[in-house]
Amino acid sequence: MNEGRLADRAYTNIVGIIREQKLVPGERLPSEARLAEMFGMSRGIVREALVRLASDGITEARRGAGSFVKRRPSERLAAHVPIDTIAATLGTYEVRFVLEAEAARLAAMRRSSEQMAEIDTALSRLAAALLSSNPAHDEDWQLHRAIALSTANAAFITTFDHMHDQVERILKAGVEISRSRPPEVIRAMLQEHEMIVDAIRVQDPDAAALAMRWHLSQGRKRLMPDGL
Amino acid sequence: MNEGRLADRAYTNIVGIIREQKLVPGERLPSEARLAEMFGMSRGIVREALVRLASDGITEARRGAGSFVKRRPSERLAAHVPIDTIAATLGTYEVRFVLEAEAARLAAMRRSSEQMAEIDTALSRLAAALLSSNPAHDEDWQLHRAIALSTANAAFITTFDHMHDQVERILKAGVEISRSRPPEVIRAMLQEHEMIVDAIRVQDPDAAALAMRWHLSQGRKRLMPDGL
DNA sequence: GTCGGGAGGCTGTAGGACAGATTTCGACGT
DNA sequence: ACGTCGAAATCTGTCCTACAGCCTCCCGAC
Numbered sequence: 001m002n003e004g005r006l007a008d009r010a011y012t013n014i015v016g017i018i019r020e021q022k023l024v025p026g027e028r029l030p031s032e033a034r035l036a037e038m039f040g041m042s043r044g045i046v047r048e049a050l051v052r053l054a055s056d057g058i059t060e061a062r063r064g065a066g067s068f069v070k071r072r073p074s075e076r077l078a079a080h081v082p083i084d085t086i087a088a089t090l091g092t093y094e095v096r097f098v099l100e101a102e103a104a105r106l107a108a109m110r111r112s113s114e115q116m117a118e119i120d121t122a123l124s125r126l127a128a129a130l131l132s133s134n135p136a137h138d139e140d141w142q143l144h145r146a147i148a149l150s151t152a153n154a155a156f157i158t159t160f161d162h163m164h165d166q167v168e169r170i171l172k173a174g175v176e177i178s179r180s181r182p183p184e185v186i187r188a189m190l191q192e193h194e195m196i197v198d199a200i201r202v203q204d205p206d207a208a209a210l211a212m213r214w215h216l217s218q219g220r221k222r223l224m225p226d227g228l
Numbered sequence: 229m230n231e232g233r234l235a236d237r238a239y240t241n242i243v244g245i246i247r248e249q250k251l252v253p254g255e256r257l258p259s260e261a262r263l264a265e266m267f268g269m270s271r272g273i274v275r276e277a278l279v280r281l282a283s284d285g286i287t288e289a290r291r292g293a294g295s296f297v298k299r300r301p302s303e304r305l306a307a308h309v310p311i312d313t314i315a316a317t318l319g320t321y322e323v324r325f326v327l328e329a330e331a332a333r334l335a336a337m338r339r340s341s342e343q344m345a346e347i348d349t350a351l352s353r354l355a356a357a358l359l360s361s362n363p364a365h366d367e368d369w370q371l372h373r374a375i376a377l378s379t380a381n382a383a384f385i386t387t388f389d390h391m392h393d394q395v396e397r398i399l400k401a402g403v404e405i406s407r408s409r410p411p412e413v414i415r416a417m418l419q420e421h422e423m424i425v426d427a428i429r430v431q432d433p434d435a436a437a438l439a440m441r442w443h444l445s446q447g448r449k450r451l452m453p454d455g456l
Numbered sequence: 457g458t459c460g461g462g463a464g465g466c467t468g469t470a471g472g473a474c475a476g477a478t479t480t481c482g483a484c485g486t
Numbered sequence: 487a488c489g490t491c492g493a494a495a496t497c498t499g500t501c502c503t504a505c506a507g508c509c510t511c512c513c514g515a516c
Contacts, residue, residue: 006268006500007279031466042501044272047467048279051235055280057393063467064508091383094334095327099387102326155319160389161328165285166383234469259497270470275498291498292477 010049015040015058016078018069029076032153051128065191092167097213099163100144104208107150108200114148116201122146123197130186143193147200147212185222192218234269238277245391246286246297256294256419316398318425321448323391325441328372331388332436335378336428342431345377350374351425358414363388371421375428375440 014035018029023029050067053059062076083141093203111119122143128228129136141164181189198210251257252412253419260278264271278295286296308417350371357364366369369392376388420443427436 019346023256033466045500047272048275048499051276051279052283057282057389061467062509064465065510066466088382091381094330094379094381095383095387098326098330099323106322121388151322153322154316154325155391158394159323159387159391161285163383163387165501166386261497272471273469289498291477292496293479294497 006045007048007052010035010039010041010046011052014046014049014053018058023069025069030071031066036050037078042063070226092163093216095163095225096167096216100148100216101212103144103148103156103160103210104196104200105205106153107147108153108203108205108208111150111200111203115146118198119143119146119150119197123193126193127190130190133181146221147196149198153192165207169211185187188218235276235280238263238267238269238274239280240454241276242277243286244372250251251297253297255297258298259294263293304362310373317451318448320391320398321444324395324444327384328376328444329390329437329440330377331372331379332360332424332428333433334363335375335380336431336436338380339378339431341356343374347374347425347428349376349424354421355418356384362410368421371425375424379426416446417453 014029017023017029029035030038032043032046035046048059051058054061054067054070057072059067061067071129107115107119121138122145126136126143129139139192145160145164148157150155192211196208196215197209199205199211242257245251245257246265257263258266260271260274264274267274278287278289282289282295285294286298291294335343335347350367350373354364354367354371357367373388373392375386379385420439423439424436424443427433427439
């Protein structure tokens with residue numbers, strides 16, 4: 001998946017060690033020098049991998065003591081494992097349904113006028129991109145994100161971003177989606193977004209959540225027409 | 229927040245550079261050697277910070293070219309900014325409401341018998357910990373996580389883990405919560421969990437979601453009695 | 457048996473070196 | 487004047503050595 005960088009191989013190798021030796025949380029893994037020797041690379045490279053492992057919450061480094069397993073990677077690393085694209089896509093839609101519907105609801109309740117302006121800007125950008133037959137994935141995402149920003153909830157926003165990273169990864173690893181869209185689909189996509197934005201404008205939380213759910217269900221159908 | 233590691237300061241400093249100089253996505257930031265010189269540290273330390281930045285999706289390193297800003301950092305970095313603990317805690321509860329209620333619903337629909345056994349194990353562990361007056365935060369989390377695992381949805385699980393990382397970070401940066409709990413609170417906490425688990429056992433999705441929402445609302449009240 | 461101290465191991469950090477990739481820019485040919 | 491090509495400058499990726507400060511563990515003293 002990620003070749004070319006030695007540190008990536010180190011990352012994978014260390015995860016392999018944790019898996020194969022069934023290291024449980026709290027256990028120590030070999031020292032940086034030992035790992036470097038085992039993998040045939042320098043200690044600096046192993047350190048880079050360990051920094052990422054720690055940043056991912058899998059290990060934890062204690063100065064003078066060593067690196068320790070924090071969580072079981074078999075669970076934590078599900079995201080890093082090759083997965084069935086169809087199932088993964090369906091899965092992300094399940095998350096988006098609850099998360100984004102609630103985002104729309106909260107945005108309808110709390111949006112400031114500045115945030116409303118941001119949403120409007122994002123919507124018009126999306127419209128321009130769609131009408132000029134661009135893929136417009138980024139513009140679509142920016143609109144959804146402007147809505148998430150309007151929740152005025154940092155936890156919501158970071159969770160949202162995290163989910164989007166997954167979506168991107170799945171799409172990148174999976175199918176190419178930018179098929180040509182017939183005009184009626186483009187019109188429908190625009191209408192769905194407008195319904196969401198309008199509900200947020202008039203501050204109707206239930207309508208906003210409903211419109212978002214409808215939009216996502218339509219999006220899923222367009223992505224995977226053969227249904228659930 | 230986490231001092232003692234030079235690499236953390238490097239991370240913060242680089243973020244500061246991106247912010248102050250208003251670097252937009254695609255722009256190059258100073259070379260590793262230049263950054264090391266600016267911060268007065270070795271290049272290896274700067275590299276560690278850059279590895280984490282890249283792992284966080286904020287920058288991207290291109291061999292032979294440099295490190296580049298990837299996404300709008302002013303938005304992306306909301307999570308790394310010091311935040312008001314009370315507002316942040318309320319925020320995470322908003323996320324947990326929708327995410328975990330849906331997890332309970334999906335778990336009720338899909339749990340295998342093995343997953344049900346895992347949930348039961350986690351519940352009895354939690355009961356044991358609570359009855360012996362332990363803080364039992366970890367056991368509590370393990371039960372919630374066992375439920376999330378039963379959704380059989382990788383996206384759900386990773387999103388769940390991400391949210392938990394935030395909760396941990398906020399709690400670590402904020403107040404100490406392990407106040408002494410009177411017996412009736414312990415009994416209530418156990419009952420709430422049992423209601424969730426039972427609903428999953430008899431595969432009643434709505435009841436599971438409702439029980440989870442109730443449990444979280446009670447938890448929030450216990451954490452912040454002075455209400456919303 | 458207990459307690460303390462020391463030795464060894466480990467991470468954190470520094471600095472230097474080189475290979476290979478990329479960008480830049482000037483020289484050269486047309 | 488313009489396009490093309492190549493060389494130099496720059497940068498990341500990798501390796502090496504070294505040492506300070508911290509942690510663990512074991513051994514010896516009591």
